[in-house]
Amino acid sequence: xxxxxxxxxxxxxxxxxxxxxxxxxxxxxxxxxxxxxxxxxxxxxxxxxxxxxxxxxxxxxxxxxxxxxxxxxxxxxxxxxxxxxxxxxxxxxxxxxxxxxxxxxxxxxxxxxxxxxxxxxxxxxxxxxxxxxxxxxxxxxxxxxxxxxxxxxxxxxxxxxxxxxxxxxxxxxxxxxxxxxxxxxxxxxxxxxxxxxxxxxxxxxxxxxxxxxxxxxxxxxxxxxxxxxxxxxxxxxxxxxxxxxxxxxxxxxxxxxxxxxxxxxxxxxxxxxxxxxxxxxxxxxxxxxxxxxxxxxxxxxxxxxxxxxxxxxxxxxxxxxxxxxxxxxxxxxxxxxxxxxxxxxxxxxxxxxxxxxxxxxxxxxxxxxxxxxxxxxxxxxxxxxxxxxxxxxxxxxxxxxxxxxxxxxxxxxxxxxxxxxxxxxxxxxxxxxxxxxxxxxxxxxxxxxxxxxxxxxxxxxxxxxxxxxxxxxxxxxxxxxxxxxxxxxxxxxxxxxxxxxxxxxxxxxxxxxxxxxxxxxxxxxxxxxxxxxxxxxxxxxxxxxxxxxxxxxxxxxxxxxxxxxx
Ligand SMILES: Cc1cc2nc3c(=O)[nH]c(=O)nc-3n(C[C@H](O)[C@H](O)[C@H](O)COP(=O)(O)OP(=O)(O)OC[C@H]3O[C@@H](n4cnc5c(N)ncnc54)[C@H](O)[C@@H]3O)c2cc1C
Numbered sequence: 001x002x003x004x005x006x007x008x009x010x011x012x013x014x015x016x017x018x019x020x021x022x023x024x025x026x027x028x029x030x031x032x033x034x035x036x037x038x039x040x041x042x043x044x045x046x047x048x049x050x051x052x053x054x055x056x057x058x059x060x061x062x063x064x065x066x067x068x069x070x071x072x073x074x075x076x077x078x079x080x081x082x083x084x085x086x087x088x089x090x091x092x093x094x095x096x097x098x099x100x101x102x103x104x105x106x107x108x109x110x111x112x113x114x115x116x117x118x119x120x121x122x123x124x125x126x127x128x129x130x131x132x133x134x135x136x137x138x139x140x141x142x143x144x145x146x147x148x149x150x151x152x153x154x155x156x157x158x159x160x161x162x163x164x165x166x167x168x169x170x171x172x173x174x175x176x177x178x179x180x181x182x183x184x185x186x187x188x189x190x191x192x193x194x195x196x197x198x199x200x201x202x203x204x205x206x207x208x209x210x211x212x213x214x215x216x217x218x219x220x221x222x223x224x225x226x227x228x229x230x231x232x233x234x235x236x237x238x239x240x241x242x243x244x245x246x247x248x249x250x251x252x253x254x255x256x257x258x259x260x261x262x263x264x265x266x267x268x269x270x271x272x273x274x275x276x277x278x279x280x281x282x283x284x285x286x287x288x289x290x291x292x293x294x295x296x297x298x299x300x301x302x303x304x305x306x307x308x309x310x311x312x313x314x315x316x317x318x319x320x321x322x323x324x325x326x327x328x329x330x331x332x333x334x335x336x337x338x339x340x341x342x343x344x345x346x347x348x349x350x351x352x353x354x355x356x357x358x359x360x361x362x363x364x365x366x367x368x369x370x371x372x373x374x375x376x377x378x379x380x381x382x383x384x385x386x387x388x389x390x391x392x393x394x395x396x397x398x399x400x401x402x403x404x405x406x407x408x409x410x411x412x413x414x415x416x417x418x419x420x421x422x423x424x425x426x427x428x429x430x431x432x433x434x435x436x437x438x439x440x441x442x443x444x445x446x447x448x449x450x451x452x453x454x455x456x457x458x459x460x461x462x463x464x465x466x467x468x469x470x471x472x473x474x475x476x477x478x479x480x481x482x483x484x485x486x487x488x489x490x491x492x493x494x495x496x497x498x499x500x501x502x503x504x505x506x507x508x509x510x511x512x513x514x515x516x517x518x519x520x521x522x523x524x525x526x527x528x529x530x531x532x533x534x535x536x537x538x539x540x541x542x543x544x545x546x547x548x549x550x551x552x553x554x555x556x557x558x559x560x561x562x563x564x565x566x
Contacts, residue, residue, distance in 0.1 A: 001065065001066070001067040001069075001070065001310070002055070002064060002065075002066055002067070002070045004472055004473055006064075007066075007070050007073060007473060010055065010074065011073060011074065011077050013050065014050070014052070014074070014077050014078065014081070015077065015081075017044070017050060018081040018082075021040055021043075022037075022040065022081060022082060022085070024353055027082055027207070027353075027356070028350050028351070028353070028356065030084075030206070030207050031084075031206045031207060031350070031356055032350065034199070034201060034202075034206045035206075035207070036084070036088060036168060036199070036207055036208060036209040037085065037207060038168055038209075040085065041085065041088045041089065041121070041168075042119060042121075044085075044089060045089065045092065045119035045120075045121065046119045047116060047117060047118075047119060051119070052074070052078075052089055053089065053092055053093065053115055053116070053119065054116055055070060055071060055074055056071060056092075056093045056096075057096075057100075057112050057115060057116045058100070058112070061108060061109060061112035061113050061116055062112070062113050062116035062117055063112070063115075063116045067306070067310045068243060068246060068305075068306040068307075068309040068310050069303070069306040069307060069310055069471065069473055070473070071247060072246055072247065072249075072250045072302055072303070072306045073250075073473065073475075075090070075247045075248075075250035075251055075254065076250040076251075076253050076254035076257075077254065078090075078251075078254065079250065079251040079252075079253070079254025079255045079258070079361075080254040080255070080257060080258040080261075082207055082360070083204070083205050083208075083251060083254075083255050083357075083360035083361060083363070083364075084204075084205035084206060084207025084208035084360060085207050085208070086251055086254075087164050087205050087208040087251075087363070088121075088164065088165060088168075088207070088208050088209065090164075090247060090248075090251075091121075091122060091123055091124060091164035091165040091169070091208075092115060092120070092121050092122040092165070092169075093122075093244075093247070094122075094124040094164075094244060095122025095123050095124040095125075095165070095169065095171070095172065095173045096111065096112060096115055096122050096173070097124070097173075097236075097240045097244065098124075098173050098184040098226050098233070098236045098237065099111045099112060099173065099184075099186070099226060100112065100240075101236055101239045101240055102184065102226050102227040102232055102235075102236035102239070103226050103227055104227060104228050106223075107186075107223070107226065107227075107228075111171075111186065114171075120170045120171055121165055121168060121169045121170050121171070122165065122169055122170070122171050122172070122173065123163050123164060123165035123166055123169035123171075123172045123173070123213075124163070124164070124172075124173055125160040125163050125166075125172050125173060125174040125175060125213055126160075126175045126237065127160060127161050127162050127163070128140060128158065128159060128160055128161055129159060129161045129212075132161075133369070133370060133372075133373050135175070135182075135234065135237070136234070138175060138176070138177055138182055139158055139177075140156065140157065140158025140159070140160070140174065140175065140176040140177065140215065141156070141157050141158060141176055141177050141178075142154040142155070142156045142176035142177065142178045142183060142185060142225075143155045143157075143178075143179075144178070144179065145219065151222050152221065152222055153219055153220055153221045153222050153224075154176075154178070154185060154219070154220055154222070154224070154225065155217050155218065155219055156174060156176050156185060156187070156215045156217075156218040156219075156220065157215055157216060157217060157218070158176060158215050159212060159213060159214050159215065160174065160212060160213040160215075161212050162200070162210055162212070162367075163196075163210065163211060163212065163213055164208055164209070164210055164367075165208075165209055166196045166197070166199075166209060166210060166211030166212065166213055167196045167197075167198070167199055167209045167211040168209045169189060170188070170189050171186060171187070171188055171189065172186070172187045172188075172189070172194075172213070173185070173186055173187075173226070174186075174187050174213075174215065175233050175237070176215075176233075178225075178230040178231065179230065180230035180231035181230065181231030181232075181233065181234070182231065182233035182234050183225055183226065183227075183229075183230045183231060183232060183233040184225075184226035184227075184232075184233050184236060184237075185220055185224050185225055185226065186220070186224045186226065187215075187218060187220055187224065191218050191219070191220070192217075192218070192219070193215060193216040193217045193218040193219070194213070194214075194215055194216075194218045195213070195214045195216075196211045196212070196213050196214075197211050197212040197213070197214070198211065199211055200212075202363075203359050203362060203363075204356070204358075204359030204360040204361070204362050204363055205359075205360050205363050206359075238316065238318065239316055240316070241316060241318045241321050241322070241368075241369070242305070242309060242315075242316045242317035242318050242320060242321035243309060243316075243317075243321065244321070244368055245318075245321030245322055245324060245325040245368055245369065245374075246302055246305055246306055246309070246321050246324050246325070248325050248329065248364055248367070248368040249298060249301075249302045249321075249324040249325040249327070249328035249329065250302060250328070251329070251332070251361075251364050252298065252325070252328040252329030252330070252331065252332030252333070252361060252364040252365075253295055253298055253299055253302065253328045253331070253332060254332075255332045255336060255357050255360060255361035255364070256291065256295045256328070256331055256332030256333070256334075256335035256336060256361065257295060257332075257335070258357055259332075259335050259336040259338075259339035259354050259357045259358065259361075260288065260291060260292060260295070260335050260339060262339060262343070262352065262353060262354050262357075263287065263288060263338070263339040263342035263343060263347075263354065264278070264288060264547055264548070266342065266343055266346075266352075267283065267284070267288070267342060268548060270344075277342070278544075278548050281541070281544075283342070284540075284544045284547075284548075285537075285540050285544065286338075287338045287339075287341055287342040288338075288342065288544065288547065289489070289540045289543050289544050289547070290489075290493070290540075291331065291334060291335035291338055291339075292335075292486070292543065292547060293486050293489045293490045293493070293543065294327070294330075294331035294334065294335070294490065294493075295328070295331045295332065295335055296458065296478070296483070296486050296490070297327060297331070297454040297455070297457075297458045297486075297490045297494075298324065298327040298328030298331045298332075298454065299328070299475060300454065300457045300458040300460075300461045300487075301320070301323055301324045301327055301328070301453070301454050301457050301458075302324045302328060303461065303471065303474055303475075304320075304457050304460070304461065305317055305320040305321060305323075305324050307471060308320065318377065318381070319377060319378055319381040319382065322369065322374040322377045322378050323374075323378055323449070323450045323453055323454065325364075325368065325369065325374055326371055326374040326375065326378065326446075326447075326450050327450050327451075327454050328364075329361070329364035329365045329371065330365065330371060332361045332364060333358070333361050333362060333364070333365055336354060336357045336358035336360075336361045337358050339354040339357070339358070340354050340355055340358055342354075372443060374446070374450075375442075375443040375444075375446030375447055375450075376442065376443060376446060377446070378446040378449050378450055379436075379442050379443060379445045379446035379449065380442070382445075382449050383427070383436065383442075383445070386424070386427045386428075386431065387431070391424060391427070391428045391431070392424070393424070394420045394421070394423045394424035394427065394452070395420070395421060395424045397420045397453075397456060398416075398417040398418075398420035398421045398424070399417070400456070401413045401414070401416045401417035401420060401456050401459060402414065402417045404459060404460060404463055405417065405459075407463070408459075408462070408463040408466060410466075410484050410488075411459045411460075411462040411463045411466070411483075411484045411487050411488070412455070412458070412459050412462070412484070412487040412488035412489075412490070412491035412492070413456070413459040413460075413463070413491075414532070415455070415488065415491035415492055415494075415495050415529075415532045416452070416455035416456045416458075416459045416487075416491045416494065416495070417456075418491075418495045418499075418525050418528055418529050418532055419451065419452040419455050419456075419491065419494040419495035419497075419498045419499075419529075420452050420455075420456060421524075421525055422452075422495065422498045422499045422502060422524040422525055422526075422529065423448055423449065423452045423498050423502070425502075425520075425523045425524045425525075426445070426448065426498065426499075426502035426503075426506055426524060427445060429506050429511050429512065429520060430445065430506060430509075430511065432511070433506070433509065433510065433511035435506065435509045435510075435511050438509050440505070440509075441505055441506070441509050444501065444502075444505050447497075448497060448498040448501065448502055451493070451494040451497050451498060452494055452495075452498055454490070454494065455487075455490055455491040455494035455495070458483075458486070458487045458490055458491070459487050459491060461474075461483070461487075462480065462483040462484045462486070462487040465478075465479075465480045465483050466480040466484065478546065481542075482542070482543065482546040482551070485539045485542045485543050485546075486543055488535070488539050489536065489539045489540060489543060491532075492532060492533050492536055495529045495532060496529060496530075496533070498524075499524050499525065499526050499529045500526075502524060503520070503521065503524060503526065506520075
């Protein structure tokens, strides 16, 4: 784990480097030329220069041993600079993950040491033309080569699709089927029979090299089988999802904020109808504030999950990683799209960057598991909790939020509790009607879970900030009253979403008869959730004032309505 000072120095050197070597004009030119700046990436990976990869590598292998929390902040910063370059650096991290988590001690020492000392670029080769979301459909094979009854190596045959760094990596980790099941192999660039295709002509992250790979009778020695045991590949890939998805979540967050941080100052200068856009509620409360609120809900979930991973939480926190990724990448994409709108015609041109950010951030909803796969993962996992607790899981979480509200009446925990109670009731209705047989219902439940859990998490973090107990490395853009207003705003959105969409979809799936309708509306607390919208505009006004530097300092924990009356 890095000290706060070392982390801040690393973040600053990244920012300074980007200012010098990757200013907007350079990013636009590279994007237009569809070019991966390999020299810059190599400079950033050189341990004598920036050595970004050292942050990911454990100290025992020559790295700096950054915690999940440290790596999240670095990923966010990278994404604020350029998501293509961030992806290029992240691919080494992802490519070496099967080694970090599944390799033998000798393999770890050799390969992780190589990345630390030489800045070796890796690529992660899992996806295939016919195996994307469903990696189980993998067709690449690794056949044993035996001598004297002993396995001495493997012959790999197959193809890989959409591989980041595919054309520029020094080393590739390749997932292939052995007789005992999928396994990871380490393959050097230039090995006989190994080839990569021309870079893909992509919608976004055009500074990242993406290429297909072909493997024809590629021979590797047996010591290139990660972990030395066949059939562990999918388990090794699964082990890191909690962690890697938090990183992609940070990409969504960084890109979304990069767009907002262009739209906000723009709207202060742009005069229409005699006044700046920043003073128009119809503009700020549609294009700016809701995006900031959703981004910060995503951040709260990222930070809490990162802290739990660093504290050695049981299990791999795959579902939490999925929630963090889902919320932050969807929020990042919406923020970037709305930033184009916020800049009007200028936003639609290359020069103003937000259209590039919007194209770039789009990928975060696809790679490391699509948003729909996230919805499925979240829903399936929490569905089990719902069944195991006989429908009480989210009622219990709601009670915890109610207890938080008793101690901190201003962080929106009461409304988060309404969202959680509604969620429990919607899930129970789905159970009784056996409605998860409809995939649409199952996936939508995944979305409502993500919203309700994020509302509770954001309220918890707003309370911790008010108590001065938030992680010292946590993002400090907002003070306690501002984060409380953000939390209240998000909790209202989450509760409304769960209750109204939940009602609509459950009724749509035939789960509620006419006679049951008003009872179900009562059970999900529809009327209470509508009443909880009171104060929404005042809170959004306050968040806008904070964003535009117009807010008067507020006493912590003072309700928005009171402050406005004062
Ligand atoms: C720029 C880029 C870089 C990438 N980098 C890498 C890399 O470095 N290494 C690597 O291994 N891979 C990489 N990928 C691959 C990426 O992880 C996959 O594209 C992604 O997992 C989706 O797989 P797919 O493209 O085959 O889409 P599909 O799986 O075919 O999905 C298509 C659509 O169907 C939906 N869908 C899929 N399954 C279901 C289901 N069961 N139910 C309902 N809906 C479903 C998806 O959500 C999606 O909307 C990269 C992709 C891109 C575009």
